[in-house]
Amino acid sequence: MTSMVELIRAVVRRELAALRPPALGVVTGVHPHSGDGDEFNDEVDVRLQHEGLTLARVPVAVAQPGTVAPLKNGDLVLVQFLAGSLAQPLVTACFHHADDRPPLHAEGDLVIEHRVPGDDTRNQLRFAADGTIRIDRDLGANGTAKASVVLTKDGDVEVTCGTLRVKGNVVVEEDGDLTVSKGVFRASDGGKTTEISGTTITGKPGGPSA
Known part of the structure; x- marks a missing residue:
């Protein structure tokens, strides 16, 4: 009886040893679904840490x-194995680390940051803890951006950019004001232009310069 119990234990130990536990890995290749003719479903190649074994086209x-949030080379990920089988790996999570830290944020902030591959460009969508919503294009290390849109907690909308172009109608209602604090207000229609600068109103033929 004792020998039978030991045999069963040995079989169990052998079967358990054959099961692959979860492992950390590093992304070494990405396969985005970039065209109708490809067979990729945003899989990645992963090199398992401490083993050097590389797994190809692992589902993420x-x-x-319908959600796309592609990983990039160098990302640290968790690989789990369906039924413990090396033939059925899955990437189930990814992690920040010392070389790829999270964006700066306050407690309660929700931040989605797109880190453009190949350069240091960072585009960011931030839902602040106080209710403010902010979009920044090419956010720099000093906190400034090439363009930003801010929806404040009080309901104001602030747009900061080089040039704002509106293709369509702009309507000011409810006794609102249109204020130009600096520069020239210029309106053009039918080949004629009206400019307002300070207390001077000027009308002249020709459209505004580009």
Whole structure:
């Protein structure tokens, strides 16, 4: 009886040893679904840490179908194995680390940051803890951006950019004001232009210069 128990234990130990536990890995290649003719579904190649074994075209878990948040080379990920099988790996999570830290944020902030591959460009969508919503294009280390849109907690909308172009109608209602604090207000229609600068109103033929 004792020998039978030991045999069963040995079989169990052998079977458990054959099961692959979860492992950390580093992304070494990405396969985005970039064209109708490809067979990729945003899989990645992963090199398992401490083993040197590379797994090709590993499926990546997403929050829901239709969501795209591609990983990039160098990302640290968690690889789990369906039924403990090396033949069925899945990337189920990714992590920040010392060389790829999270964006700066206050407690309660929700931040989505797109880190453009190949350079240091960072585009950011931030839902602040106080209710402010902010979009920044090419956010620099000093906190400034090439363009930004801010929806304040009080309901104001602030746009900061080089040039703002509106293709369509702009309507000011409810006894609102249109204020130009600096520069020239210029309106053009039918080849004629009206300019307001300070207390001077000028009308002249020709459209505004580009």
